[in-house]
Amino acid sequence: MSARTHALTIALTGGIAAGKTAVARRFEALGVHVHDADVAAREVIEPGTPGLQELVAAFGSGVLDASGRLDRPAMRQRIFADAAARGRLEAIIHPRVRHWLRERALAEQAPYCLLAIPLLAENIEHYRWLDRVLLVDVPESVQITRLIARDGIDEALARRMLAHQASRAERLALADDVIENSGDESALDDAVAELHQRYLTLANRC
Numbered sequence: 001m002s003a004r005t006h007a008l009t010i011a012l013t014g015g016i017a018a019g020k021t022a023v024a025r026r027f028e029a030l031g032v033h034v035h036d037a038d039v040a041a042r043e044v045i046e047p048g049t050p051g052l053q054e055l056v057a058a059f060g061s062g063v064l065d066a067s068g069r070l071d072r073p074a075m076r077q078r079i080f081a082d083a084a085a086r087g088r089l090e091a092i093i094h095p096r097v098r099h100w101l102r103e104r105a106l107a108e109q110a111p112y113c114l115l116a117i118p119l120l121a122e123n124i125e126h127y128r129w130l131d132r133v134l135l136v137d138v139p140e141s142v143q144i145t146r147l148i149a150r151d152g153i154d155e156a157l158a159r160r161m162l163a164h165q166a167s168r169a170e171r172l173a174l175a176d177d178v179i180e181n182s183g184d185e186s187a188l189d190d191a192v193a194e195l196h197q198r199y200l201t202l203a204n205r206c
Contacts, residue, residue: 007108008203011127013120013174014136015165017146019181019188023136024116026192035104036116037097044096045070054092059085098126111203121166121174132202134195135175138182140168 012027012034014020024034045051047068055063055070059078065071079086101115114134120127138146140162147158172178177198179191 006106007110008112008131008199009105009108009129010112010114010132010134010199011120011130012114012116012134012136013118013171014181015138015140015143015168015171016118016161017143017150018136018138019185020116020118020136022185022188023134023179023181023192024114026188027114027196030192030196031110032112032114032196033104033108033110034114034116035101037101037118038116040097040100041093044093044100051092051096055089058088058092094123094126102129112199119165121171124174132176132199133174134177134179135171136179136181137168137172137175138180142182 012020012024014023024036028034043049045055052070059075063071063075063078065074075089079089101117105113105115115130117123117127120133143162144155144158147153147161148155151158153161177195179188179195181188
């Protein structure tokens with residue numbers, strides 16, 4: 001068999017408040033590159049980009065703030081109760097985010113990299129090129145407790161937020177590896193260290 005021609009590309013995903021950021025930080029501390037879909041979503045609509053130009057063409061110059069950047073609060077309000085507007089927004093941003101992530105994965109010189117993709121399960125048909133999926137998993141009851149504490153919201157809103165994401169079962173069905181993160185965050189150290197060695201081994205196989 002020939003040697004791998006690209007870095008092993010692993011998606012890091014999980015439901016809201018599962019602890020994806022805490023896991024990503026630990027991989028980064030080991031020298032692993034983590035390319036974040038949320039960072040991509042900002043970069044692809046920076047001033048001067050085709051993405052921002054297309055947003056203005058679709059929604060008008062009123063979506064810009066005084067500095068010429070996307071007025072995110074105004075856009076959130078605009079799409080909150082307008083499914084068609086949300087669809088137009090996502091049709092502009094999401095393909096550019098996927099391209100951004102894939103370009104960075106293909107340019108990697110390291111044995112492997114992580115792509116942090118919170119809504120992977122909701123968009124898995126566009127990510128068939130991934131090599132592996134790592135899920136940070138917690139029970140929904142833990143997500144709700146963390147959301148209430150983190151965001152200062154009530155349980156009803158926390159449950160509505162969860163309802164807008166893929167189910168836990170859908171995420172688990174996609175996962176090649178799972179980090180269970182309902183306990184103390186310090187337990188992540190060993191889990192990440194073990195996966196790091198596993199991924200290095202997988203990446204170095206011909």
